[in-house]
Amino acid sequence: MNPFMRLKQILIVLGLVAASSAAYSQIEIDYTITAPGNVKPVWVSISGLTGEALATLQFDLYVQGFGFTNAQAAQYQISGSNDGNLQARAVDPHHKSTLVSKAYSGVPLRRQAHAFADDFVMALNGKPIAQTKIAFKGENGHTSEIYLADFDGHNAQAVTKDGSLVAAPCWVPGHLALYYVSYKLNHADIFYHDLSTGARRAFARYGGSNMSPAVSPDGSKVAMILSKDGWTDLYVGDADGGGLKRLTKSPQDESSPCWSPDGKWICFAAKEREHRTLCKVPASGGALQQIGTSGMPSPTEPDWSPDGKWIAFTAQFGSSFAICVVPAGGGMATELVEGEDPSWAPNSRTLAYGRRSGGRYVLALLDMPTKQHKDVSRIPGISSQSQPSWAR
Amino acid sequence: MKLNKFTNLMVIGLVLCVAAVGCRKKPVGVTDLPGSRAGKVPEPGSAPPVGGNQPPVSTTPTEPLAGTPSNPADLHAGWIKDAEALRSQTVYFDFDRSVLKPGEKPKVAAVADYLKANSPKAVLVEGNCDERGTEEYNRALGERRALAAREELIRLGIDSTRVDTISYGKDKPAVDGHDEAAWSKNRRDDFVVLSPPGK
Numbered sequence: 099m100n101p102f103m104r105l106k107q108i109l110i111v112l113g114l115v116a117a118s119s120a121a122y123s124q125i126e127i128d129y130t131i132t133a134p135g136n137v138k139p140v141w142v143s144i145s146g147l148t149g150e151a152l153a154t155l156q157f158d159l160y161v162q163g164f165g166f167t168n169a170q171a172a173q174y175q176i177s178g179s180n181d182g183n184l185q186a187r188a189v190d191p192h193h194k195s196t197l198v199s200k201a202y203s204g205v206p207l208r209r210q211a212h213a214f215a216d217d218f219v220m221a222l223n224g225k226p227i228a229q230t231k232i233a234f235k236g237e238n239g240h241t242s243e244i245y246l247a248d249f250d251g252h253n254a255q256a257v258t259k260d261g262s263l264v265a266a267p268c269w270v271p272g273h274l275a276l277y278y279v280s281y282k283l284n285h286a287d288i289f290y291h292d293l294s295t296g297a298r299r300a301f302a303r304y305g306g307s308n309m310s311p312a313v314s315p316d317g318s319k320v321a322m323i324l325s326k327d328g329w330t331d332l333y334v335g336d337a338d339g340g341g342l343k344r345l346t347k348s349p350q351d352e353s354s355p356c357w358s359p360d361g362k363w364i365c366f367a368a369k370e371r372e373h374r375t376l377c378k379v380p381a382s383g384g385a386l387q388q389i390g391t392s393g394m395p396s397p398t399e400p401d402w403s404p405d406g407k408w409i410a411f412t413a414q415f416g417s418s419f420a421i422c423v424v425p426a427g428g429g430m431a432t433e434l435v436e437g438e439d440p441s442w443a444p445n446s447r448t449l450a451y452g453r454r455s456g457g458r459y460v461l462a463l464l465d466m467p468t469k470q471h472k473d474v475s476r477i478p479g480i481s482s483q484s485q486p487s488w489a490r
Numbered sequence: 491m492k493l494n495k496f497t498n499l500m501v502i503g504l505v506l507c508v509a510a511v512g513c514r515k516k517p518v519g520v521t522d523l524p525g526s527r528a529g530k531v532p533e534p535g536s537a538p539p540v541g542g543n544q545p546p547v548s549t550t551p552t553e554p555l556a557g558t559p560s561n562p563a564d565l566h567a568g569w570i571k572d573a574e575a576l577r578s579q580t581v582y583f584d585f586d587r588s589v590l591k592p593g594e595k596p597k598v599a600a601v602a603d604y605l606k607a608n609s610p611k612a613v614l615v616e617g618n619c620d621e622r623g624t625e626e627y628n629r630a631l632g633e634r635r636a637l638a639a640r641e642e643l644i645r646l647g648i649d650s651t652r653v654d655t656i657s658y659g660k661d662k663p664a665v666d667g668h669d670e671a672a673w674s675k676n677r678r679d680d681f682v683v684l685s686p687p688g689k
Contacts, residue, residue, distance in 0.1 A: 263658070263662075265625060265629060279629075283563070285656065286629075286633075286656055303563045304562075305561045305563055306560030306633065306655055307629070307633045307655065307657045309629045309630060309657070310626045310630070323626075323629075325557075325633050326560050327559050328556065328557020328558040328559050328560060328641075329556075329557040329634075330633050330637070351627070351634065352630065353626050353630035353631075354627065354630075398624045398627040399624050399626060399627070414623070419624065438625075439625065457666075485625055
């Protein structure tokens with residue numbers, strides 16, 4: 099073969115390699131989640147487990163982006179038994195390694211299955227969520243209360259019994275404590291509620307309405323929407339009640355603040371000349387910056403992922419709503435599933451959210467990379483469950 | 491030879507493609523016009539006007555320079571509530587708006603007249619929304635609707651200490667239903683009369 103032909107062959111091969119890697123380099127830097135909603139599930143097989151243990155494990159894995167198949171096609175094979183207590187192992191058949199091999203006891207079977215799901219995810223260097231909690235608002239007729247539950251909706255318990263209205267629970271990071279809005283004192287006030295002691299106090303009872311508390315990642319500050327100065331504006335106060343600072347001064351809308359995980363920014367829903375948008379402002383005060391959510395209109399209820407990379411929010415299309423994500427710096431937003439009011443799990447991939455069902459809400463979980471989603475367990479006798487906040 | 495020429499062109503083409511692909515950079519953080527999502531029409535007013543017809547920057551403020559500070563939460567604690575006296579003066583709002591419509595202003599004027607004739611009574615303006623909004627957005631919107639009526643009452647000469655506001659977001663619909671007939675009745679300010687205890 100003459101040298102020129104050989105050179106052409108080499109150039110073609112190099113060209114193809116360069117073309118494919120050039121295209122690849124345009125994708126988001128975090129190549130593990132390049133296209134929200136379009137990532138393939140990780141395939142597992144499960145054998146030997148039955149009943150509640152099986153159902154629990156399947157739910158836990160599904161909302162973390164796993165799919166289920168037969169042993170031959172699986173990337174990881176899970177097997178075990180649950181006569182009484184759970185014994186389970188997870189192996190990687192291709193690398194011939196055992197990821198988990200454990201026997202569980204001492205807690206209910208459901209909890210054992212959650213623990214195994216966590217052990218499996220941790221063996222894959224993921225962040226476990228199967229033993230985490232959510233808080234949310236539960237409505238019954240014309241009153242609502244704050245509820246606490248396992249992330250899958252089980253073991254729900256009411257933490258308020260005021261026969262009044264509540265809204266917008268928000269966890270104190272790393273603590274068994276919540277902030278929420280309650281109308282118990284004939285006023286929209288923000289309460290701090292220590293769940294371990296049951297003690298609570300009105301944290302923000304300024305004039306007008308006190309709304310949408312959001313706790314900073316280090317727990318030292320609370321962002322909120324207050325109308326004490328005659329407009330609905332964004333304020334930040336110290337958790338001990340002092341140091342109130344006004345961050346916006348605008349007759350237009352501000353609502354639903356959330357914090358960046360480094361505590362430096364507050365992102366919130368805003369309006370600029372009747373155009374609804376997401377904005378962020380330095381937590382210590384300063385100029386507002388728009389966060390573009392191109393393609394997704396009327397963004398509200400933002401939540402910033404714990405790893406700092408994404409902002410989840412609700413987009414509104416007329417009378418329908420969708421959970422969307424956008425890179426935290428703004429840009430192209432991706433619509434994921436019908437729903438509202440997303441709250442990130444500690445793993446920065448699973449979201450809790452509310453979904454409208456006949457004029458009421460049900461809670462559901464969404465795995466952002468794969469778009470897999472499932473309703474959580476409903477509380478009998480409660481007509482609507484909404485506004486989830488995932489404990490971090 | 492024909493095949494040789496073809497492969498030559500392929501190689502040149504491929505190299506050019508690689509060069510073009512490698513140089514193209516996606517700008518980050520650029521906001522496209524909202525509503526560009528095919529098949530879904532955004533609500534009127536939720537997108538900036540297409541074509542750049544932005545209103546010119548005006549030096550005359552169209553909004554008040556500052557809101558009137560709200561009353562302390564306990565100012566009217568223990569006062570007797572009467573939701574009926576001013577029920578017929580409930581004012582209604584357009585979707586996603588907190589501006590008092592001209593046609594609704596006579597009702598606010600009637601509330602002002604009532605207050606002027608019934609000192610020392612006060613009024614609680616309860617702002618509400620229809621279900622077509624997310625919960626916390628609606629809570630803030632309801633408050634702005636209440637504040638709009640409060641500012642109008644103050645403008646009509648009512649002392650600010652006699653007007654409280656509260657927002658229920660979409661928690662307290664006046665009419666259950668999932669159509670505009672219901673929604674239009676839920677986007678409202680209700681006026682609740684507050685009478686001092688013992689009177």
